[in-house]
């Protein structure tokens with residue numbers, strides 16, 4: 365693969381630590397449930413939760429909007445749902461990247477119908493210039509340009525998720 369490092373391991377580590385500290389502070393008196401959006405968030409989520417000091421729970425859901433290529437199909441579907449009831453819970457959705465915003469918007473609308481006490485997003489990477497729908501993101505790791513990236517959980521055709529850094533494809 366031809367790739368170029370965009371965000372190295374040290375920068376990721378430092379930023380994830382800052383995000384964890386912010387979440388610790390904001391959820392100090394709460395027991396949030398962190399929901400990892402599979403598969404892309406699995407590495408980010410596992411690093412983030414190991415840096416959190418607050419009591420919390422973890423759950424997952426799987427959505428799909430890509431058919432393996434470089435661009436979203438725009439049609440989001442729920443592949444697997446949460447395993448717990450989130451009514452009255454403080455929910456923090458953990459996403460790898462926001463591109464068009466369609467996936468995040470779908471998750472927001474779907475989970476809001478279940479009446480959580482609060483619902484926020486923590487996103488490692490934000491491609492702001494690609495946004496088609498405005499979505500409220502409380503915690504954002506890095507702003508990146510409109511380029512396809514892989515590594516640290518993000519894939520191309522299910523490959524490269526294991527790279528310890530974020531690279532341009």
Ligand code: IMP
Pocket residue numbers: 404429430436459460461462463464465466467468511512513514518519520
């Ligand atoms: P959105 O619905 O367009 O915001 O795209 C969200 C999903 O598309 C993300 O959760 C990723 O799974 C995937 N995605 C978007 N951009 C990239 C990228 O640059 N690399 C890998 N996956 C991406």
Ligand code: MG
Pocket residue numbers: 401402403404405459460461
């Ligand atoms: Mg994703």
